[in-house]
Amino acid sequence: MSESTRKHPAEEKDTKEARLENPSGVLHLFQHESVPILLDAILTLPPGREFTKTEFAEHAGVTRQTVSNYIDLLLETEVIEEVPNTSPRRYQLANSEVVQELFELNSALNVAGE
Numbered sequence: 001m002s003e004s005t006r007k008h009p010a011e012e013k014d015t016k017e018a019r020l021e022n023p024s025g026v027l028h029l030f031q032h033e034s035v036p037i038l039l040d041a042i043l044t045l046p047p048g049r050e051f052t053k054t055e056f057a058e059h060a061g062v063t064r065q066t067v068s069n070y071i072d073l074l075l076e077t078e079v080i081e082e083v084p085n086t087s088p089r090r091y092q093l094a095n096s097e098v099v100q101e102l103f104e105l106n107s108a109l110n111v112a113g114e
Contacts, residue, residue, distance in 0.1 A: 034066045035073065042079060042093060043106050050083050050090045 020031065030036055041060035045051070053071060057064040071091070074080045078096035082089060093099055 034062055035070055037062060038067070038070060038074065039079065039102065042074075043102065045093060048092065050086075050092045052088050052090055056091065 038056075038060050041056070045059065051059065053067045054064050057067045060067070071080075075082065075091075078094045078098045079102070080091045081094040081096075083092055
């Protein structure tokens with residue numbers, strides 16, 4: 001970055017704070033410390049696998065409370081969906097563009113890391 005385009009540290013902080021106050025896209029998900037761990041666990045589930053919050057927590061290596069804290073966010077962003085008429089409530093990977101893009105991003109990152 002050239003001197004003329006480099007931001008003053010105070011401007012950079014203001015921009016960062018504004019971004020954190022109004023997160024979008026990936027930052028909307030990743031601003032939550034445990035969400036990347038949950039997403040990584042979701043990406044390793046077998047296709048069509050249904051799970052409860054407890055099963056998901058065990059698979060991800062987090063507490064059930066952590067899953068409970070973020071399950072609505074994962075539903076809202078169409079990463080997972082509720083399986084109808086299940087008790088206890090079961091979830092599965094959503095059939096959504098978001099999930100398709102997550103798998104593509106994950107594959108690209110795995111290739112780049114090799």
